[in-house]
Amino acid sequence: MIGVYGGTFDPIHYGHLRPALEIYQRLALTQIRFIPARNPPHRGIPSASAEQRMAMLRLAIEGQPGFVADDRELRRPGPSYMVDTLRSLREDFPDQPLALILGLDAFLGLPGWNRWEQLPDLAHLIVSRRPGCRSRWPEPLEPFVRSRMVGEPRELNTGPEGRLLFLDTVQLEISATAIRTQIAEGDDPRFLLPDTVLDYIRREGLYGIV
Ligand code: ATP
Numbered sequence: 291m292i293g294v295y296g297g298t299f300d301p302i303h304y305g306h307l308r309p310a311l312e313i314y315q316r317l318a319l320t321q322i323r324f325i326p327a328r329n330p331p332h333r334g335i336p337s338a339s340a341e342q343r344m345a346m347l348r349l350a351i352e353g354q355p356g357f358v359a360d361d362r363e364l365r366r367p368g369p370s371y372m373v374d375t376l377r378s379l380r381e382d383f384p385d386q387p388l389a390l391i392l393g394l395d396a397f398l399g400l401p402g403w404n405r406w407e408q409l410p411d412l413a414h415l416i417v418s419r420r421p422g423c424r425s426r427w428p429e430p431l432e433p434f435v436r437s438r439m440v441g442e443p444r445e446l447n448t449g450p451e452g453r454l455l456f457l458d459t460v461q462l463e464i465s466a467t468a469i470r471t472q473i474a475e476g477d478d479p480r481f482l483l484p485d486t487v488l489d490y491i492r493r494e495g496l497y498g499i500v
Pocket residue numbers: 296297298299300304305306309391392393394395396397418419420421462463464465466467468
């Protein structure tokens with residue numbers, strides 16, 4: 291099974307990387323494809339360019355077996371809809387199930403995603419629980435969770451897609467927003483993200499570094 295981890299990654303940090311590694315190991319995934327959004331539909335324009343976010347991603351995952359930087363959303367014009375991304379992955383990997391990995395906050399926002407009901411036709415959903423997030427389901431998610439949730443990773447094998455699994459991963463209270471703010475205010479965000487990524491941010495003068 292291939293993990294699919296989408297995000298803005300502006301910049302990528304340990305709050306992304308560590309839960310991803312835990313999911314990679316617990317589900318024995320063949321790989322996790324990190325896919326930066328070119329044009330995230332739900333938020334403002336990222337501070338770093340697509341190329342810079344991709345470069346930071348490559349630096350962050352360098353040397354980690356199974357972690358792959360995938361630039362398909364950056365090459366696709368228009369908004370980056372996950373449903374289109376999963377379809378294109380299905381074409382590239384017709385014989386391997388896909389597992390879409392989401393933080394709990396992203397899962398709670400799922401009903402706002404373009405054609406979100408189609409996502410389970412294309413992939414399993416793996417939700418890593420993130421600190422500080424509620425877990426009462428807004429209305430459209432309630433029946434979704436009830437009908438699709440499985441309790442154990444092995445139950446994902448009962449079908450090629452469409453199951454929903456919550457996995458508790460390490461809780462790291464890190465966000466890209468906080469990192470950008472710290473940098474803009476002249477604070478050092480070291481140890482929240484890989485040193486190689488921070489060096490790149492400094493070299494490129496990203497996020498208003500002083
Ligand atoms: P921003 O602060 O700019 O909104 P972010 O740090 O939340 O960024 P994104 O790139 O927007 O990161 O998130 C991509 C995915 O990573 C989402 O599914 C999100 O839920 C998850 N994620 C982000 N931070 C964490 C964290 N600290 N722990 C677990 N999952 C996280």
